[in-house]
Amino acid sequence: MDFEKSILCIGAGYVGGPTMVVIANKCPQYRVTVVDINQDKVDAWNSENIPIYEPGLDKLVKKVRDKNLFFSTEIDKGIKAADIIFVSVNTPTKNYGQGAGKAADLQYWERTARQILANSGRDKIIVEKSTLPVRTAEAMGRILHETENGVRFEVLSNPEFLAEGTAIKDLENPDRVLIGSKDTESGIKARKEIVEIYANWVPMDRIIESNVWSAELSKLTANAFLAQRISSINSISALCEKTEADIDEVAYAIGTDSRIGPKFLKSSVGFGGSCFKKDILNLVYICQNYGLDEVADYWESVVKINEWQERRFVRNMLLNMFNTVAGKRIALLGFAFKANTGDTRESPAITITRELFEEHAEVVVSDPKALENARIDLKDVEDSIIFEDDPYKASEGAHAIAILTEWELYKDLDYGRIIKGMVQPAFIFDGRNILDHKGLFSMGFNVFAIGKAPLTHI
Ligand code: UDX
Ligand code: ADP
Numbered sequence: 001m002d003f004e005k006s007i008l009c010i011g012a013g014y015v016g017g018p019t020m021v022v023i024a025n026k027c028p029q030y031r032v033t034v035v036d037i038n039q040d041k042v043d044a045w046n047s048e049n050i051p052i053y054e055p056g057l058d059k060l061v062k063k064v065r066d067k068n069l070f071f072s073t074e075i076d077k078g079i080k081a082a083d084i085i086f087v088s089v090n091t092p093t094k095n096y097g098q099g100a101g102k103a104a105d106l107q108y109w110e111r112t113a114r115q116i117l118a119n120s121g122r123d124k125i126i127v128e129k130s131t132l133p134v135r136t137a138e139a140m141g142r143i144l145h146e147t148e149n150g151v152r153f154e155v156l157s158n159p160e161f162l163a164e165g166t167a168i169k170d171l172e173n174p175d176r177v178l179i180g181s182k183d184t185e186s187g188i189k190a191r192k193e194i195v196e197i198y199a200n201w202v203p204m205d206r207i208i209e210s211n212v213w214s215a216e217l218s219k220l221t222a223n224a225f226l227a228q229r230i231s232s233i234n235s236i237s238a239l240c241e242k243t244e245a246d247i248d249e250v251a252y253a254i255g256t257d258s259r260i261g262p263k264f265l266k267s268s269v270g271f272g273g274s275c276f277k278k279d280i281l282n283l284v285y286i287c288q289n290y291g292l293d294e295v296a297d298y299w300e301s302v303v304k305i306n307e308w309q310e311r312r313f314v315r316n317m318l319l320n321m322f323n324t325v326a327g328k329r330i331a332l333l334g335f336a337f338k339a340n341t342g343d344t345r346e347s348p349a350i351t352i353t354r355e356l357f358e359e360h361a362e363v364v365v366s367d368p369k370a371l372e373n374a375r376i377d378l379k380d381v382e383d384s385i386i387f388e389d390d391p392y393k394a395s396e397g398a399h400a401i402a403i404l405t406e407w408e409l410y411k412d413l414d415y416g417r418i419i420k421g422m423v424q425p426a427f428i429f430d431g432r433n434i435l436d437h438k439g440l441f442s443m444g445f446n447v448f449a450i451g452k453a454p455l456t457h458i
Pocket of ligand 2: 011012014035
């Protein structure tokens with residue numbers, strides 16, 4: 001069959017994978033190929049056990065795989081055949097040299113740009129999909145314009161706004177799709193080509209066109225604003241614990257103000273995920289580079305409050321468990337950075353596990369989907385941590401339970417059964433405020449939640 005367009009995505013991760021699966025499903029007239037350097041990952045995408053847990057993804061993959069969706073490691077071949085190339089490789093925070101700890105590490109990106117350059121015999125549209133510092137498209141453009149054979153590249157920014165755990169819903173029914181290009185004739189022409197792809201299922205009034213830098217900066221700003229709401233409510237959670245105000249009541253009350261709105265006001269043990277911290281630090285780095293130190297400090301404080309909230313959680317555990325957890329078994333329920341994903345990148349659970357381990361606690365980590373990643377995150381202390389997917393077994397003999405991820409299943413556990421197997425007095429620390437605190441208290445638990453007065457028998 002002849003396809004109308006040949007689309008390539010470089011990088012088969014959390015962003016590239018689901019995005020291309022949805023494009024292939026919505027656009028049977030396009031041939032979509034996803035390539036990655038990681039052979040194991042590509043093999044997994046081609047198998048029964050796809051490498052990402054995301055509700056609904058599995059079914060969509062099966063519908064189109066080997067029809068108009070292909071996963072492969074043949075990157076050069078893929079580049080040659082493609083009209084449009086989405087780049088979705090990782091852009092971690094740099095951990096060396098200038099900008100270490102803040103700036104994005106663009107080595108994967110640059111390598112990709114050079115590979116595109118080396119394999120392109122005709123004009124192509126390059127779309128940046130990974131979150132990147134502002135002006136990356138320009139840098140990419142500079143590399144790509146080294147061409148001597150007259151091949152032209154248009155570099156566009158089409159940032160991804162999907163959230164993990166709801167990726168398919170977000171992709172199928174996005175609030176908006178943002179496409180940035182140069183304001184030149186060829187830039188606008190390329191932009192229209194990308195608009196055409198999304199127009200297959202996204203209403204035109206939700207497709208926003210802008211210049212490249214606005215698109216890039218909008219992505220960082222959206223994540224910074226979302227994270228800032230969480231840090232704001234988390235900062236107030238500490239005040240609630242001192243004053244006996246209830247954080248959920250405060251969040252509800254302010255969220256009904258239509259100017260504020262109800263979303264992203266759920267106080268928690270802290271935000272995680274691959275984007276928030278990285279993007280804010282990127283923003284901070286850019287501001288510092290332009291001499292905007294006050295702006296940089298303002299945004300950096302969002303990350304600092306988050307780190308403080310994580311540490312505060314552990315401090316509360318210690319304080320309330322008679323100032324020591326040494327030798328005590330502590331069951332951590334949830335390791336993923338949020339529910340409905342196996343992803344653990346920047347999960348607060350990593351810091352909390354490590355801090356409890358430093359305090360010589362016997363830490364049991366439990367999660368329905370993230371134990372494999374947890375083992376990787378805790379590789380250096382793996383032998384000292386217990387990994388247990390059954391929450392009942394994890395809690396057996398524990399002094400305390402801490403809820404770190406808001407998995408539905410943790411709401412419905414038989415806590416009456418659990419408390420019987422625990423060391424008394426039994427403690428529960430609800431880092432996601434998802435449990436019935438009064439009910440647990442009446443069962444005999446000492447209950448500590450975020451931004452709420454403790455319920456204790458001691
Ligand atoms: C985020 C953005 O939402 C998405 O648009 C962007 O493209 C990528 O980054 P993601 O990291 O997948 O998506 O998850 P998100 O739902 O934003 O949650 C991030 C973290 O904040 C999680 O750890 C979550 O538990 C926490 N969170 C979220 C809260 O603590 N409280 C809230 O009210 C909302
Ligand atoms: P994200 O959450 O942004 O999608 P991931 O780390 O999940 O990030 O995915 C990025 C993917 O990009 C990984 O699977 C990685 O193997 C792949 N990758 C990195 N560099 C290259 C490259 N030069 N060519 C092809 N794939 C790459």
